[in-house]
Amino acid sequence: MSTDAIAPNLIPDMQPASAATPFDDLETIVAAHQQRIFRFLLASLREPDLAHTLTQETFLRAWTTRSSFRGDCSIATWLTRIALNLLRDHTRTNRFRFWRRVSASSVDASSIALLLPHPDSPPDSRLIASEQMALIWQTVSSLSPRQRTVFLLRFVDEMELPEIADTTGLPLSTVKSHLYRALGAIRARHNTSTRESL
């Protein structure tokens, strides 16, 4: 999908709001943020088609509710908040998974680990690294939804802790404790796999 795949579809059918908002120039915003939103949703869901759908919905909702954007947070934070709400809605209606046949399209952790960059490393160390990466992906998927969200916002989106607190609506101390627990789980699996590989 090209960077301008969403915006041209979205704009012609919708009239701009009366008050000017940064989202009036949706094409620029989509181009700047869509891949980041998609990456977060993909890492959260591990289902490419669904991540594409929710990315589109994020920008659709951003456009339809653009009048409520007061500028008290960054556009990136606001968009991530919308994506997070859509993610929660999806999780709540997870019982409809059967209809969407989503489980069939879910990507295995080991196949994600194969995407590991291997600059000039020997095959045996590549294998170990891939196995470790698969374990981390598995551990991330076993985290609670809130822990996983906070972890991905920090270590995939590289958000600062106050920004995560702003996006999720959680107190900073809660964000920290979620990260401690998530890192604790990852550290335990990581240390076990490191010991086994030695």
Added chain:
Amino acid sequence: MNRHLTHEQLCDLLLAKPTPDTSESSGYIELLREHLRDCHLCSAEFASLSHSLATFRSTADAWATREWTRGPASLPPLHSVPARTASASRAFTSPVLWAAAAALVVAVTLPLTLHRGQPAATKTPAPGAVATQPGTSQSDEALLEEIDQTLSSPIPSPMQPLDDPTAGRHNQPDTQRKN
């Protein structure tokens, strides 16, 4: 700091910005970094964990880039469904959903069709149809007349003496009956 780093301290290092800042926690983070310089065990674990987390981000980034380039498998354009969400429109393209809808239509229409095909005799008669049947009206009148007679009788029927089945055949006096 002689002991090894606690889990929280290690996490604080992983969560800290790579470049030193001027915030209140910078002194605390600098102290932890100083420990890393002295402790090989903590330093090795920190390096291994931070490398794995960086690699995790790289795989997430590489995967997202690959899937973004591929594009969605069957996503309809948004301009065709402006008032509806894209996922809802995708659900309508599902063959499973169409099959379920067809089954529902058959389940609803089949009993209705069979019900219409039944003979008129089995149908529940309308209230007006009861009055038009002559036999029924006669029996109704007889029943009403019997009720009127019962109500107008001086002695209620439960108080009336029972009919003697042996009346006329035995002629015994009342005194004998009492004994």
